[in-house]
Amino acid sequence: MMPPVATPSENRELSPFTGWTRGHWETVADELLLAVRPFASPRRGLIDLPGPRPSSSGHRSDGLEGYARTFLLAALRVAGAHGEDPHGHLARYAEGLASGTATDRGPDGWPRISDVPQAIVESASVALSLRLTRPWLWDALDDRTRQRAVDRLLPALGPSPVDNNWWLFGLTVAGFLQDAGIETDLARRTIDRSLARIDEWYRGDGWYSDGAGRSFDHYNGWALHLYPVLHAHLGGDRELLERYGPRLRAHLDGYARLFGADGSPMPYGRSLTYRFAAAAAPWLGALTGYSPLTPGTTRRLASGAMRHFLDRGATDDRGLLTLGWHGPYEPVLQDYSGPASPYWASKGFLGLLIPPSHPVWTNREEPLPAETGDAVTTLAPPCLLVQSTAADGLVRLHNHGTGYAAAVDDPCYARFAYSTGTGPTPADGTLPDNHFALLVGGGHTARGPVEPEGSGPGWAASSHTPCPGVRVHSLTLAHGRAEVRAHLVTGAPEGTQVRQTGWAADPDGPTAQLQPVQGYTVRTASPSGPTLQGPATRTAALHGTTGPGPDTLFVALASLTAEPDPAPVTALAEVGTSGRTLTVTWQDGTTSVRTCGPPWS
Known part of the structure; x- marks a missing residue:
């Protein structure tokens, strides 16, 4: 007979967060x-x-x-x-x-x-x-x-x-x-x-x-x-x-x-x-x-x-x-x-x-x-933006620089955002979360190999080629729990449909928000299947079409929070655009100005 394994008592004096020794x-x-x-x-x-x-x-x-x-x-x-x-x-x-x-x-x-x-x-x-x-x-x-x-x-x-x-x-x-x-x-x-x-x-x-x-x-x-x-x-x-x-x-x-x-x-x-x-x-x-x-x-x-x-x-x-x-x-x-x-x-x-x-x-x-406090941290070599909020303890990762070479559209690498409280949705034909795609040929385009295009305090940017002749330049700005997601589509024929999805929200999990700012005309929400967080999710999506010029800018506001009864994300940031330049005034009065697409400024 082996001696039994005795479980120690928790020690909340030494370990106030976990009780473990x-x-x-x-x-x-x-x-x-x-x-x-x-x-x-x-x-x-x-x-x-x-x-x-x-x-x-x-x-x-x-x-x-x-x-x-x-x-x-x-x-x-x-x-x-x-x-x-x-x-x-x-x-x-x-x-x-x-x-x-x-x-x-x-x-x-x-x-x-x-x-x-x-x-x-x-x-x-x-x-x-x-x-x-x-x-x-x-x-x-x-x-x-x-x-x-x-x-x-x-x-x-x-x-x-x-x-x-x-x-x-x-x-x-x-x-x-x-x-x-x-x-x-x-x-x-x-x-x-x-x-x-x-x-x-x-x-x-x-x-x-x-x-x-x-x-x-x-x-x-x-x-x-x-x-x-x-x-x-x-x-x-x-x-x-x-x-x-x-x-x-x-x-x-x-x-x-x-x-x-x-x-x-x-x-x-x-x-x-x-x-x-x-x-x-x-x-x-x-x-x-x-x-x-x-x-x-x-x-x-x-x-x-x-x-x-x-x-x-x-x-x-x-x-x-x-x-x-x-x-x-x-x-x-x-x-x-x-x-x-x-x-x-x-x-x-x-x-x-x-x-x-x-x-x-x-x-x-x-x-x-x-x-210990709200923070947005840039990890420059992988071109990742890490956004955390102390009120709910959630961490979100905005991905503008990584992908797994053996699987170009792997859900665990190719999404624009991940969090400690959500998804990703599986690659089985269900609606992909945190994804920007062109809707062509009866389906949606993959993100494809990602090329980082810069990062700095509160922002990160990248580009990818979803289909021949088309380039998408993407920019994320983050502050508190608010996110600004911008995509400049270049080379696509006029009238090409695009879709931006948000967080895959579990009914018992954090609250996800997604609101159009520019370029989108329709908002939907659909079941998006199980994720590693739970058996059922719903994911919001914004839909728009490209315009007649050489490029079209699409901008959205997003948020993920575990706070009870959160204010709408539109109350957290005001976004203005002039050409390809975004001016964001955050809830605390600070301002961010960035250009979507090269040259980045």
Whole structure:
């Protein structure tokens, strides 16, 4: 019999926002690890969880994913407790390592990297787990098991088959091998090559693109910053820390603004089912000293994110993390998702490596940026505008510079706006939220590849080509909870229909408003299906047509708020236009003047 997992009492003196302490994190880690045990293979080499299987890698790959990602959680739990392991987690993973590497056949055998590329991803979690627990697991293994494990890991040191954050999986395997004194020359070459590759994607101010193009999202924190900085920290490499640590600090300055007062990370980008992995980078900043956040804010952010999901059904009645956001929700899955994919949320437990006496655990929780006042923040490299309001704790992200190269019209990348309280609507033919489109050929145009065209205090701009010969220049201005959305359509024939949609509002969620200012003649509202926030939404839309000249300007006012009985958005801003120039007088009397379309001024 395993000892029961006792849930600590909340401590609202130390943690006035979440009530959570380090003990809660340890308890949740144990509960998640105990819940997956019934799904282990006979000798624990695979953990094959139930659930949808969008991935084509197969059951054996899914089982390795279950082993590797939960092994990482066990490693963080035990390493953070300096080897104390009352639930016997490591013994099970040591047995699984021996059986899984012994063969690629039978009920326990791991697939080989040469056969299943996904095994490269999981090799990184295995290697990092071995590095974290080396005194208690690796050093206690017999030589034959160690050699078989090395044989399975070594192929990960080759060139990455995917030209994005996958380069860092080889780095992570190499870091373990280097520490263990195995193939050190090859490990060093792999580390240098991997870091050189991601350096090519660094865009400044703490932001990487996840590969070529403009793929900006959570992978900045849970991969592109995590692996290099943690590798340098674990290896005591001051030179690397001084190279990559300041990038992490710069990233966290804006990243912390993407969490709502309810703890929600911004549902923007792919792999959202990793959920509270979003807390990995803030924990890493506290662990290494490269953070602009106070210890109390760091813990409030991380505990808030964890509670946000656990309090909203992220685990099922068996205690398993589901494929989705709050609960199961298949539209956020990718073709590489498997039943164990959500367990990369294990990265969110990185804070357990920080000693219990550290201020991040002992200082009183402090509010998030979203709770300290209204703010509009420009993140220049990805060309994102982050708008938060303290009255309701909502955060909205206005997207003028990112897209995922592998899926041009992906709802999690291609919408003009996202928030911690809404959508996005799925790509299944329902009305897309926060979208501007030409209505041609019986359908609507996709946004297409986005080209940023500038950003500054309170504004961001971009352009895209929705169809041949037509260019759309887009501008967002934000102040308080008010948004001005402007689009200059150039090259479209006279009479071309256009449509601007607003926020996808859940009946029990925030209030969405959308009002025409110029160019639109009709306003409608239609059901827009389920989103990760709820089973039913309605989305407003404005309709207009292009005029006879070379370009037509369309302008709207929008708002999203959780305030009760909000004033109409038309009371928050007055918009005047002269040609392509907008003059906006906000409710507090301040004025913004911007031109839509080049030259930006």
